[in-house]
Amino acid sequence: MEKFNSxxxxKNKGEYIYLLIDPKFPADIYNHIVxxxxxxxxxxxxxxxxxxxQQIH
Structure with missing residues (x-):
């Protein structure tokens, strides 16, 4: 299974959060959030x- 990070x-300038995304992740909803x-x-x-x-719980 291939996995990706986003x-x-x-909120803190210059810092990032890394979200692990696997193929089952609802990317369409995430992209809409962005x-x-x-x-x-x-x-x-x-x-x-x-x-x-709702989708991930």
């Missing part, structure tokens, strides 16, 4: 995070 900026975060859409971000939590 680098996410931390998009709505970049767009500064707090409502869509909250909904997308809730959807990701």
């Amino acid at each position: 680098e996410i900026s931390s 998009s709505v975060s970049d767009a500064a859409d707090p409502v869509a971000l909250k909904l997308s995070i809730a959807e990701l939590k």
Whole structure:
């Protein structure tokens, strides 16, 4: 099984969080979270995070 890491900026400047992603990870939801975060859409971000939590639990 191939696994990948995704680098996410931390709240602390210059620091990163590494998220391990395996092939079963819902990358489409994660990519949507990144998009709505970049767009500064707090409502869509909250909904997308809730959807990701539901998928991985």
